[in-house]
Amino acid sequence: xxxxPKLTIAVDGYSSCGKSTLAKTLAKELGYLFVDSGAMYxxxxxxxxxxxISISSLQTDSNKELLNTYxxxxxxxFEKNTDTNSYEVCLNGRNVEKExxxxxxxxxxxTVSTLKEVRQKLxxxxxxxxxxxxxxxxxxxxxxxxxxDAELKIFMTADIxxxxxxxxxxxxxxxxATTLEEVKENLRQRDYDDTHRNESPLLQAKDAIVLDxxxxxxxxxxxxxxxxxxxxxx
Ligand code: DC
Numbered sequence: 001x002x003x004x005p006k007l008t009i010a011v012d013g014y015s016s017c018g019k020s021t022l023a024k025t026l027a028k029e030l031g032y033l034f035v036d037s038g039a040m041y042x043x044x045x046x047x048x049x050x051x052x053i054s055i056s057s058l059q060t061d062s063n064k065e066l067l068n069t070y071x072x073x074x075x076x077x078f079e080k081n082t083d084t085n086s087y088e089v090c091l092n093g094r095n096v097e098k099e100x101x102x103x104x105x106x107x108x109x110x111t112v113s114t115l116k117e118v119r120q121k122l123x124x125x126x127x128x129x130x131x132x133x134x135x136x137x138x139x140x141x142x143x144x145x146x147x148x149d150a151e152l153k154i155f156m157t158a159d160i161x162x163x164x165x166x167x168x169x170x171x172x173x174x175x176x177a178t179t180l181e182e183v184k185e186n187l188r189q190r191d192y193d194d195t196h197r198n199e200s201p202l203l204q205a206k207d208a209i210v211l212d213x214x215x216x217x218x219x220x221x222x223x224x225x226x227x228x229x230x231x232x233x234x
Pocket of ligand 1: 015016037038039041042109110113138139140141142190194
């Protein structure tokens with residue numbers, strides 16, 4: 001396949017639809033950089049939790065200066081895991097890929113992602129990572145805010161029971177203790193929070209293509225997007 005010129009590919013959608021899996025395999029197939037933007041919101045959340053910072057208090061206007069002081073102390077970057085050949089998120093130089101998947105982070109990340117100052121900081125890093133194109137980035141606002149001019153935008157969705165089953169398996173495979181009901185409730189809450197927040201809510205971009213992968217295998221989802229990729233490059 002002729003891979004030049006490079007495109008920007010945005011993959012947005014609901015929690016646990018397989019966005020990261022699709023984005024990662026697509027990036028590998030195309031030799032593009034893969035960026036999991038949700039991991040960045042999770043890393044900031046982990047910082048607040050580890051420093052015992054009251055996340056709800058950061059939502060009040062009177063604490064904005066304090067929030068900016070904390071944000072100045074946070075550095076987020078990605079490092080390559082040479083065993084898995086994928087990029088893992090680092091918080092102030094420490095690889096936190098496993099810690100950010102814990103349930104306490106999942107329970108607090110939606111609130112953190114409502115904070116305008118957090119979003120501004122992370123969007124700037126995301127735009128810098130994608131400035132040379134050749135990137136597949138997944139998240140909630142990639143096609144609407146981070147890269148509104150992306151040449152290919154995918155909006156992913158899937159049935160909530162199926163998503164809960166997949167996420168539950170993923171967590172138990174990593175020995176993270178939880179129940180299917182807890183996972184489903186967390187997904188439901190995050191879907192609601194993500195679509196109802198004031199700052200950059202999860203929205204389908206006008207020019208995004210919907211991919212409902214409830215009954216599709218990972219391979220079928222990848223093929224669907226690769227076909228679109230080929231069309232877009234003509
Ligand atoms: O993709 P994820 O489930 O790891 O994302 C964690 C949270 O971060 C999710 O509840 C919404 C938020 N998020 C966001 O607001 N914007 C993004 N671009 C990515 C994630």
